[in-house]
């Protein structure tokens with residue numbers, strides 16, 4: 001009998017851990033979030049401004065979404081007059097400052113949609129930060145010709 005009750009207790013303990021694993025943060029905020037949708041199978045890009053109210057710098061390390069199988073943190077930069085995109089490990093947000101995911105710079109590249117996604121939809125994303133913090137934010141989906149939120 002003891003063998004049967006132990007796993008149940010362990011499972012309960014694990015569930016409790018999962019519930020508190022992603023605490024809401026009071027010092028990081030996501031503003032002006034939006035996604036630029038592109039037609040066919042082209043990947044979409046997610047943009048936002050991240051504000052850091054704390055006295056310590058923060059670092060965005062990536063994001064995840066139930067709506068996309070793959071979310072990558074990229075940075076576009078001009079190289080010899082043309083724009084090149086590379087995968088990066090993080091984007092720093094200064095203490096008492098902000099940093100932007102924006103067209104032509106850092107962005108979240110979204111591919112492998114889990115459902116048909118179109119302008120007018122809202123995509124739920126969780127942004128992940130160094131140190132284990134994460135923030136959930138809603139990203140409205142805008143048409144391809146949009147250049148700002």
Ligand SMILES: [Cu+2]
Pocket residue numbers: 074075085107108109
């Ligand atoms: Cu990209």
